[in-house]
Amino acid sequence: xxxxxxxxxxxxxxxxxxxxxxxxxxxxxxxxxxxxxxxxxxxxxxxxxxxxxxxxxxxxxxxxxxxxxxxxxxxxxxxxxxxxxxxxxxxxxxxxxxxxxxxxxxxxxxxxxxxxxxxxxxxxxxxxxxxxxxxxxxxxxxxxxxxxxxxxxxx
Numbered sequence: 001x002x003x004x005x006x007x008x009x010x011x012x013x014x015x016x017x018x019x020x021x022x023x024x025x026x027x028x029x030x031x032x033x034x035x036x037x038x039x040x041x042x043x044x045x046x047x048x049x050x051x052x053x054x055x056x057x058x059x060x061x062x063x064x065x066x067x068x069x070x071x072x073x074x075x076x077x078x079x080x081x082x083x084x085x086x087x088x089x090x091x092x093x094x095x096x097x098x099x100x101x102x103x104x105x106x107x108x109x110x111x112x113x114x115x116x117x118x119x120x121x122x123x124x125x126x127x128x129x130x131x132x133x134x135x136x137x138x139x140x141x142x143x144x145x146x147x148x149x150x151x152x153x154x155x
Contacts, residue, residue: 023089026082027152034075035149042142050131057125095154102148106141113137
C-alpha cells in the first residue's frame with residue numbers, strides 16, 4: 001500500500017477523520033438535541049400557540065410556559081455541560097469558540113428577550129406586535145442553535 005503525507009481515503013472516498021472522544025460525542029448529541037428542540041418550537045409550538053383564541057390564551061400560554069421548562073432546562077444543562085467538558089478535554093479551537101458564542105447568543109436571547117416577552121404576553125395577551133417580536137427572537141435562537149450544532153461537527 002502506498003502512503004503519502006496526505007490522509008488516506010476510506011472506501012467511500014472521504015478522508016478519515018480523527019477519533020471523536022466522549023466529550024465531543026456529548027457535544028454533538030446535546031447541540032443536535034437542542035437544535036431539534038428549537039426547530040420544533042419554531043415550526044410547531046409557536047404557530048399552534050398563536051392560533052389559540054383570545055378567550056383561551058391565558059390558560060394555554062400558562063400551560064405552555066409550565067411544560068416547556070421541563071424540556072428547556074435539561075437541554076440547556078446538557079449543552080453547557082458538554083461545552084465545558086469538551087473545552088476541558090480538547091482545549092480551545094475555532095469551532096468550539098463558535099459553538100460557545102452561538103450558545104451564549106441563544107441563552108442571552110432567551111433570558112433577556114424571550115422570557116420577558118412571555119411575561120408580557122401572559123399579562124397583555126397576544127398582540128400582533130408581541131407575536132412578531134417573539135417570532136424574530138425565536139429565529140435568532142434557532143439560528144444560534146443551528147450554528148452551535150454545525151460547529152460541533154468540526155470540534
